Amino acid sequence: YKFTPNDLIDRGVIGEGNFGIVCKMEHEKSGTLMAVKRIRSTVDERCQKQMLNELDIVMRENTSPHIVQFYGALFKEGDCWICMELMDTSLDRFYKFVYHKRHQSIPESVLAFITLATLQALDYIKSTWQIIHRDVKPSNILVSRSTIKLCDFGISGQLIDSIAKTRDAGCRPYLPPERIDPLRATKDGYDVRSDVWSLGITIYEIATGYFPFREWTSVFDQLQQIVEGPPLRLTVDRLSDNCKDFVNTCLNKDENQRPKYKKLLEHPFVCKAKESKQAENTAAYLSEIIDGLSENTDTFEMYYYLPPNA
Ligand code: ADP
Ligand code: MG
Numbered sequence: 147y148k149f150t151p152n153d154l155i156d157r158g159v160i161g162e163g164n165f166g167i168v169c170k171m172e173h174e175k176s177g178t179l180m181a182v183k184r185i186r187s188t189v190d191e192r193c194q195k196q197m198l199n200e201l202d203i204v205m206r207e208n209t210s211p212h213i214v215q216f217y218g219a220l221f222k223e224g225d226c227w228i229c230m231e232l233m234d235t236s237l238d239r240f241y242k243f244v245y246h247k248r249h250q251s252i253p254e255s256v257l258a259f260i261t262l263a264t265l266q267a268l269d270y271i272k273s274t275w276q277i278i279h280r281d282v283k284p285s286n287i288l289v290s291r292s293t294i295k296l297c298d299f300g301i302s303g304q305l306i307d308s309i310a311k312t313r314d315a316g317c318r319p320y321l322p323p324e325r326i327d328p329l330r331a332t333k334d335g336y337d338v339r340s341d342v343w344s345l346g347i348t349i350y351e352i353a354t355g356y357f358p359f360r361e362w363t364s365v366f367d368q369l370q371q372i373v374e375g376p377p378l379r380l381t382v383d384r385l386s387d388n389c390k391d392f393v394n395t396c397l398n399k400d401e402n403q404r405p406k407y408k409k410l411l412e413h414p415f416v417c418k419a420k421e422s423k424q425a426e427n428t429a430a431y432l433s434e435i436i437d438g439l440s441e442n443t444d445t446f447e448m449y450y451y452l453p454p455n456a
Contacts, residue, residue, distance in 0.1 A: 212267040214297040233288035245355030258419035267296035269407035282344035346396025
C-alpha cells in the first residue's frame with residue numbers, strides 16, 4: 147500500500163555506493179523493515195515523473211524467487227528513494243569474509259547454486275520485463291539465510307544519465323571489451339552478452355576470493371588489459387573442469403562467441419545445482435556464514451585484497 151518518506155524511521159546506514167547511500171528503514175505502522183537506496187539526483191520534476199514511470203515497470207508482478215522485491219520509489223527533496231526488500235548482506239562482503247577472514251573458500255556446490263540463481267534472475271528480467279541488467283557484480287547479488295537475490299536492475303535510464311557524470315573512477319571494471327573499446331561498441335546498444343561477461347567476472351571473483359584485474363594497478367591499465375590483453379582464464383586446481391569451463395565461456399572476449407542465458411542454463415556446471423537438495427545445502431551454508439558475519443565487527447570488507455601473485 148501507499149506510504150511516504152514520513153512513514154519511515156531511519157535505522158542506520160547499511161552501505162554506500164557510487165550513487166548514494168543505502169539505509170535500513172522501518173515502516174512505522176506495519177513494522178516492516180526495508181532497505182532504502184537514497185540517490186542524490188538533480189533531475190527536474192518532469193524527469194522525476196518519467197523516472198517513477200520507468201521504475202514502475204519493476205513494480206510489476208515479481209514471480210521470480212531470485213529477484214529482490216520492490217516496495218516502491220519516491221522523491222524526497224529531489225532525492226530518489228528506492229525502497230526494497232532488506233537482505234542480510236551482499237555477495238562482495240560475503241566472499242571477503244569467507245576468504246579473507248575465515249581463510250576458507252566457498253564450496254563449488256554453493257558457487258553453482260549462486261550461478262544458477264543469478265542466471266535464472268537475469269533470464270527472468272530479460273524474458274518477462276525486457277530488462278538488461280547492465281551492472282552485474284557481487285555487490286548487486288544479495289544474500290539472505292535461505293537464498294540469494296539479484297538487485298539494482300532497471301534503474302531508470304534518466305537516473306543513470308544524471309549520475310553518470312558523478313560516477314567516480316574507483317568503481318571496478320566489470321565491463322566487457324566491447325563496452326570499453328569505442329571502436330568495438332555495437333551500435334544496437336547493450337546486449338545480454340555484456341551481462342554474461344560481467345557474470346563471468348563475478349563468478350571468477352567469488353570462486354577465487356579476488357577480483358581478477360588487480361595486478362594492473364590503475365583503472366586505466368585494467369581497462370586496457372581487458373581490451374588488449376590475453377583472454378582471462380580461471381585455472382584453479384580445487385575447481386572442477388565444468389566450473390572452469392562455465393566461467394571461461396562467459397569470459398570469451400568476442401561477444402558473438404559468448405552464449406546467452408538459455409544456453410548457459412543447460413551447462414553441466416549449473417544443471418547439477420537444479421536438484422532441490424542443492425538449495426537446502428546452500429541455505430545451510432549461507433546461514434552459517436551470515437551468523438559469523440553478523441558477529442564480526444571488523445571492517446575488513448572495506449579493503450581490497452591483492453592476489454598472492456601481485
Ligand atoms: P554498490 O552495489 O555499488 O555496492 P549500492 O549503493 O547499490 O552500491 O549499495 C551499497 C551497499 O548496500 C551494497 O554493497 C550492499 O552491501 C548494501 N545493500 C544494497 N541493497 C541492499 C538490500 N536490499 N539489503 C541489504 N543490503 C543492501
Ligand atoms: Mg548495488
